[in-house]
Every structure is written in structure tokens, then in C-alpha cells.
Amino acid sequence: MRTAARLGWLALWLPATVWAGTVQVTVLARDGQPLPDAVVTLEPAGPRAAAPAPAPVTIRQEGLAFVPALTVVPVGSRVTFTNQDRFEHHVRGTTGSPLQAAGREEGFELRMGGRVEGQPAPSASVVLNEAGPVRLGCHLHGSMRGAIYVTDSPWVMRTDAQGRITLNDVPDGPATVRVWHADQLLDSPPRSLNVVSVTPMQFETPIQPRRRR
Ligand SMILES: [Cu+2]
Structure with missing residues (x-):
């Protein structure tokens, strides 16, 4: 009885610990304004998902x-x-x-x-x-x-009008964040972050979007 209870407790506890992170990234253009339609990809350092x-x-x-x-x-x-x-x-x-x-x-x-x-x-x-x-x-x-x-990557999103994305169920621990935009001239260097329960990040880029007609 005691073993079963303990195993049940472990089963509940483990996934919650491994998949607890929420990462909120705000991507900024060269002029400091929010950059919409940027693709943000996150890659945890652990085993590949x-x-x-x-x-x-x-x-x-x-x-x-x-x-x-x-x-x-x-x-x-x-x-x-x-x-x-x-x-x-x-x-x-x-x-x-x-x-x-x-x-x-x-x-x-x-x-x-x-x-x-x-x-x-x-x-x-x-x-x-x-x-x-x-x-x-x-x-x-x-x-x-x-x-x-x-x-x-299962953790990919495009930024909204405010330049923001929210990725849920990210494994806790070190991860790499990449940003890509159709109007970029060069790749922005990836950034690392440590995912905890809620991890905000600001990602400044040299990208200046073209004006859409
Ligand atoms: Cu055509």
C-alpha cells in the first residue's frame, strides 16, 4: 500500500518537474519596436524531443x-x-x-x-x-x-503584433533560442537561457522589417 502510494506520487511528480517551463520571448527590431512574424525556435540542451x-x-x-x-x-x-x-x-x-x-x-x-x-x-x-x-x-x-x-522542433512559434510568443511545456534547464525573420539579412546569433517555471526573455535583433504594401 505504501509502495503503491509512493509510486503514484512519483508518477505525478516527475512529468511536472521535467515539463514545467513556460518561455515568453519578446523579439525587438533594430529600432527597438516589437518585431511581428519572426519565427522563434527553442531547443532544450537535453535529449532531443x-x-x-x-x-x-x-x-x-x-x-x-x-x-x-x-x-x-x-x-x-x-x-x-x-x-x-x-x-x-x-x-x-x-x-x-x-x-x-x-x-x-x-x-x-x-x-x-x-x-x-x-x-x-x-x-x-x-x-x-x-x-x-x-x-x-x-x-x-x-x-x-x-x-x-x-x-x-516541437517548440516553435511566430511572434504576434507585439513581437511576443509563449511556449509551454518546455523542459526545465538550459536551452537555445533562435529567431528568424523573412526580412533578415544575416542570421541572428542564437541565445541561451535557463528555463525555469516561467522564463521571460527579450531578444534584440538587427532586423528591420520592410514596409508591407
Ligand atoms: Cu507570379
Whole structure:
């Protein structure tokens, strides 16, 4: 009886201790203002957590834009592009930073015919098996920009209008926090923090977002 009670107590106590952390990150732009639409990824120093299951997503080309402009997906996810415009679009997906990409472009290239009235929108898809950002563009329309962030971390979120994210159930202890934004020129250096029950963090970056039209 006593053993059973003790085991029950342990079972309740262990998960609560290991998964207790809540991390609140505020990301700031170069001018000190909150930076929305930044992707914040947290990686605990301990054993790697299981990657989240792949999930299919759709990105539309609509009104000369990628909609949504930013998509976060687990590694291995299939991304389907559908052209809702009546004219042709290309989808160019480039990995690596823009400075590296100038030298060696990697990624994918899709060609999408225009939508014809009464027919389903033309579509094409890719499976993204490598973690990291993918920048989206169109050869025909230089103003079309979008991004996909591929991650194997279960602790990933994009910042809201106040530049904030809250990650729950983070293992206590040391962890690394990374911030990525579609308008960044260089990777911001990762920061470390020690996760306790509630861990606030302010992440200053040199990123200045472009004005959206
Ligand atoms: Cu286009």
C-alpha cells in the first residue's frame, strides 16, 4: 500500500518537474519596436524531443501575393501551391541566406499556369525534408515574396503584433533560442537561457522589417 502510494506520487511528480517551463520571448527590431512574424525556435540542451508529425499545408498565389506570406511546417511536410490568379506564376523556393544564395542557389522551382474559369486551380507540391527557412519568389513578378520555415522542433512559434510568443511545456534547464525573420539579412546569433517555471526573455535583433504594401 505504501509502495503503491509512493509510486503514484512519483508518477505525478516527475512529468511536472521535467515539463514545467513556460518561455515568453519578446523579439525587438533594430529600432527597438516589437518585431511581428519572426519565427522563434527553442531547443532544450537535453535529449532531443521527437519531431512533430509532418502536416500538409497549402499556399495560394492570389492577387500577386503568396497567401499566407509565412508558413511554419514540421520537417517532411508536403506543401501544395495553388494558383488562384488567371495568369501564370512561378514558385521559386530558395534555401540558405540571401547572401549565400547569390553564390549557390538550392531549392525548387515550380511553374504554375493561370486559373481557368470553372476549372480547379492549377497546383503543384513539394515535400520539404530539410529544416530551415525557404524563401519564396516568382520570376515573373518580382514583388511576390513569401517564406516557409521548416523545423524539427516541437517548440516553435511566430511572434504576434507585439513581437511576443509563449511556449509551454518546455523542459526545465538550459536551452537555445533562435529567431528568424523573412526580412533578415544575416542570421541572428542564437541565445541561451535557463528555463525555469516561467522564463521571460527579450531578444534584440538587427532586423528591420520592410514596409508591407
Ligand atoms: Cu507570379
